[in-house]
Amino acid sequence: MSQIELPVVDRPGPPGRDGADRFHEECGVVGIWNHPEAARLAYLGLYALQHRGQEAAGIVATTPDRGGLVGVNGPGHVADVFDVEKLDALAGCAAIGHTRYSTAGDSSPKNIQPIQIECKFGHIAVCHNGNLVNAHILRHMLVQRGSIFRTTSDTEVLVHLFAKSGQTEELEAVAEAVRQAEGAFSLLFLTEDALYAVRDPRGFRPLLLGRAGDGYVVCSETCALDLLDGEYIRDIEAGELIRIDGDGVHSLKVFDEAPVSQCIFEHVYFARPDSRVFGRDVYKTRIKLGESLAKHTGVDADVVVPVPDSGLIAAIGYAQATGIPLEMGLIRNHYVGRTFIEPRQSIRNFGVRVKLNPVHAVLRGRRVILIDDSIVRGTTSRKLVQMARNAGATEVHFRVSSPPTTGPCHYGIDTPLRSELIAAQQSVEEIRQYLNADSLAYLPLESLQDSVEEERDRYCTACFSGNYPLAVPEPDHARSLFGKERH
Ligand code: SF4
Structure with a gap:
């Protein structure tokens, strides 16, 4: 290409x-x-x-x-x-x-x-x-x-x-x-x-x-x-x-x-897991991403916890590949509207907690692998790690079922500036420190491409690889x- x-x-x-x-x-x-x-x-x-x-x-x-x-x-x-x-x-x-x-x-x-x-x-x-x-x-x-x-x-x-x-x-x-x-x-x-x-x-x-x-x-x-x-x-x-x-x-x-x-991120996150896009089952592809993630970034732990809903299917693949049980240690409130009014007195991590809440019975005293599909700015991931620790997790290992997102998309996805993408600015170790996780690992780009098998050359990976298939306009113009x- x-x-x-x-x-x-x-x-x-x-x-x-x-x-x-x-x-x-x-x-x-x-x-x-x-x-x-x-x-x-x-x-x-x-x-x-x-x-x-x-x-x-x-x-x-x-x-x-x-x-x-x-x-x-x-x-x-x-x-x-x-x-x-x-x-x-x-x-x-x-x-x-x-x-x-x-x-x-x-x-x-x-x-x-x-x-x-x-x-x-x-x-x-x-x-x-x-x-x-x-x-x-x-x-x-x-x-x-x-x-x-x-x-x-x-x-x-x-x-x-x-x-x-x-x-x-x-x-x-x-x-x-x-x-x-x-x-x-x-x-x-x-x-x-x-x-x-x-x-x-x-x-x-x-x-x-x-x-x-x-x-x-x-x-x-x-x-x-x-x-x-x-x-x-x-x-x-x-x-x-x-x-x-x-x-x-x-x-x-x-x-x-x-x-x-074709946009590979449709398989990682955008498309619904019960859909077929580009002639491929999104669910099966996400399971494969989780299995590859386990193969390349495995770590000793007690429980696999998906970040719902986006990390769920990859977490199933990860758990199946490792034999570590998957449990819902974070629960998503599905009834949150587009905006909400915060209390005047600050509640710690309010913005994230209104959407996701930890299950203490799952996290307390356990070594946890948190799995999400991607990290954009890192602010939410950091709060989730803290949330798991506050709920009693003894270790928190963060795993991401895609490679570091280092560039914006110009082909129909709403993305922040490159300067706001944490992986464009910091090394994996620096991000780990920012998240305060015990370990952090991403899926290698090669494994993401393997997930679409012989069609790997028919996919855009620009936000991970920097290889933009089409020139883009000067932003100011x-x-x-x-x-x-x-x-
Ligand atoms: S840059 Fe390419 S892979 Fe990334 S979101 Fe846009 S179209 Fe998809």
Whole structure:
């Protein structure tokens, strides 16, 4: 795979949520074609994809008389945005939906997707999982030519390219628009006559095709298909554009061939463990990561404790490989909302404890191996080590089921600045000291690549290896054109 070594500078990825100590997926998409309850199915699909974005959701559907498109969207979880009345208003037999993650403090409603416009081709709606690395260049060009942008989202660039196309056929106009985009994009376009699904030539983000009844489903992960009682047909290929219309599914290759660079972090953390992404069971891959972690970083201890929920499956693999029992020494509160009001009097580690609480009966007097999928800033991991010690653990060994994350992502994942990634700044021993752990070890990069077997060359590992498969924009230029917001 041809790769570009980026200089080690503080080059930001898409702007991160201030202070967040996790990477965040930046969107899930679902499209339904030819189903009498298309919007309801899209709604259920979004429920299954809620983990890919929790700040806003939207659905756009055709109308029963094919007289345009109608949409409902709003901030919050899927359950907050839709009710029976709103779904009843989306009565056509085709729909697309989107769950979105954006940065704190700038989740403007105008950026909620799907984006919907009317142009010479009629009505069109677009939703996107990914990040266009040349959006700033395209936006500048479009503004020079008179386009007026409504949002700060890079996705709107595609809408303008489509609307301004010199092509006369809708399909050609979609193809012309996406051909000009570079970066990560799993996209859905809905018009009055067709549903289009496109995956960028490197296939950074997942997208698959399935069936539900007599209709078709396109979605980010198979867990959405499962909830719809749907049947998996196949992945949309990297570089493939499909059009679904009254005559069925039509497939086109519209991009020049490029080396495939699927995101390996989907297997480590982003995708749900009950999904298949990139043709591979996420659960099995995570078990393998845990087994490899045990093989390379084993340590004598009494109990394996996952950091829930993200470290759970790798911890099962680790425990199975070592024979050390796995117990739930940390319990996650699943009912924590997006914000909470802290008490005026300080409670130690309040922010973490509202989400995770130690089980004293598991930790007291025992040598503990804590397992998590990654360490971003290190602040949460440090608090968890302290929490385990306070609960009586005699030793705390921290194990991470991925290599040190040393660089930001530019392909659709919300990451902090390189200067905020602890592994970009400190050695493993320095991080161990910061965490106050008895030992700390990460999964070697080689083992992470082994987990996807013979397909290792078809994966991006840039945030671990520094080998960025696509050049990225200079941050100041991109930000001056887009502000802080991403889709
Ligand atoms: S940089 Fe990391 S998170 Fe981004 S696509 Fe590559 S592997 Fe995935």
